[in-house]
Amino acid sequence: MELDIIKDAFDRISKKQKLSSSKSQEVIDLVGLEVEQALGKFQSAHDPTSPVDQKSVLTDLKLKLNAIGPLHQLEGSQKELNLNLSKYQKLLEKFLNPDISKAYRNVDFDFHIVNQIVAVHFYRQGLFDLGDSLLNEAGEPEATALKSQFLDLHQIIEAVRVRNLEPALKWACTNREKLKQNSSNVELKLHRLQFVEILQKGTRTDALNYARAYLTPFASLHMEEIQKLMACLLWAGRLDRSPYHEMTSPTHWDNLTEELTQEFCSLLGQSYVSPLSVAIAAGVEGLPTLLKLSNVMSAKKQEWLAMKQLPVPVELGKEFQFHSIFVCPVSRDQGSEENPPMLMPCLHVLCKQSIMKLSKSSTRTFKCPYCPAEVSFAQCRQLYF
């Protein structure tokens, strides 16, 4: 975008505005001066022998003010400013999209739902005051359950930040079974961090006791890891100068915070990234295409509102791909249960309907549209993404 041009245009405005302001000051001063001078003539003329001719002083003043033409002067500077103001507005309209609501469908967009979504977004970011404040101001019911869960999460994270693993360990212990189902070893990682912490700050005996109590239950599944940790006992108190110095790196704490958050959200049935952030980011990426489309379709408002599927693709970044979508390169149809993707012996993939068509309902062999291979329907098999 031509930000430089816009900026220059704005600089001209603010220059003209300052000019116009000082012009106004100047005009007021000029007028004031004349009036004061006339006033002076009256006040200095207390000599009764030569009374001032008030009429002539006032007429004189009137003529002088006319000669200054203050209103004319004011108008002149303002005119120039106005010119620049309207130029700037036109520039904004030229370089930016003046109406991004053009692609908006005026459908029922339930603001109660939106309020809940925003409040939960605040809660998950640890902005509990804001979430409460919003629900209160909007007169929405409290989202107590989710709030208290995210409160737990933020207490755990806050404790980790000050190197206190207790709340995290307590949570991991209570949710051991579920974490196991998720094949997460976050509990072991927590104990490992705690163990390393003791090795650095506590005594060797403390560390050994800790290992016996908390690390041994993991031995059967993570033997290698446990052996390594036990070897660290040799360098208790000087781990940072040992072959295992990597274990003392602060990045372990950052990574663990991230992993904890991920596992915590996962057990809650929530995503790691705020769904509101994801949806808005997708909107920012997708909106330019939708606006172009609505321009093309502006004559067909009804079709725009009635369509069940967008007529053109809205390309989004990798981070927004949540589902496998197979598009047949021949028919451009999206794969579905009735029309699944099929792998041909040449390893090219088409949808079932395309293969049926090419093989005349599987009555004859056909040539693959992408390579010279001869293919029969019987040789093709369904794919599952």
Place this chain on the structure above:
Amino acid sequence: MIKILEPSPFTYFAREKFFPFFLKLEMDSLPNGTATTTTATPAAPTAPAPAPPSSRLVHLAESLKLEHQFLRVPFEHYKKTIRANHRVVEKEVSAVICGVSEAADSDVSNDDAVHHLSSLVSRLQGLKRKLEEGSRTENLQAQRCRARLDHLESADAENLSDWNNMRLKRILVDYMLRMSYYDTAAKLAESSNIQDLVDIDVFQEAKKVIDALQNKEVAPALVWCTDNKSRLKKSKSKFEFQLRLQEFIELVRAENNLRAITYARKYLAPWGATHMKELQRVMATLAFRSNTECTTYKVLFESKQWDFLVDQFKQEFCKLYGMTLEPLLNIYLQAGLSALKTPYCYEDDCTKEDPLSQESFRKLALPLPYSKQHHSKLVCYITKELMDTENPPQVLPNGYVYSAKALKEMAKKNNDKITCPRTGLVCNYSELVKAYIS
């Protein structure tokens, strides 16, 4: 070598299900111009290539073009202040000139003349103070316009994620201001230190009017109409007329008939030329009174008319400041959900990372169209990563497909044995084949 000319695969199938004018859009985006070539060159189609790194910046440039309101609103505010300040100066200076003329043209005593001129001097001094204050406001507002330009300029590849977070906050503040959740809006702006990037002060002006309308008072709204008279006239707004109608209705409700008629003569009659029908309808309430059962007139007395005025005011207000009529949040959310919506989103196994796995987002997306894909986008079931040329899809003997990366990892850990996570089938790594998907 004889090459048999084959029609392009695209000609096999009629594509008339698209409206003709989409065809253009579509064709443009087809790769290799396959739609127009007649020679089918047998080439192995490759998996979708990863987006080039520059596409981030293209997206960024495109998204900045959506920020019209962000620049326009403080500019309108600035413009308004400039105009108002100018009007004050003009008015006062011409009052002084008139004062002098009048005095010069009439017979005043010496004392009167002194008194008169002194009052003009102090009037000019008062104006000067006002002007200084006005300039200060102008400068502050100019700074705000400038800050927004700088903010747009500051977006680059390095700080993109912070910048995007801030954009979300701006969008949320906009939403809350429009919904009249002023306290929360102010709290968010303050705690994120983005006061210059949101329009809290602009909405303060709206708040006064909205609060009054909710208390069934039209006076502040009428003042607002007077302040913005020329611009409302230019956009052919009939908001003032609607306010006047409501005031008239209130007089009829109070059975203050004589006053109602006087009021109508003074304030409604001027709108007769352009809005005769509405005028007649409302005048008829004099005959029917507020307890009427006739539906045409009954609605005019209902209290939801006041809600309607609030909505009407919000629209006029947004138009005047160059804002979208809908909150930005709704616009972006709708666009995003449309772009994300696939038939798979409403299935139970929709991944949690997809906003559309959540009931609330699903409900919002219900009336929106599904997205469309021109090319396959395949996500590995195991790693959730996109499968492309670098990480191609591989097929197990049972037809289940996973990314090469995931399968390689699995083979490494399990002595070249592969277990299908969805069916439990066990096979050898060597049994896998690569699938070519264009």
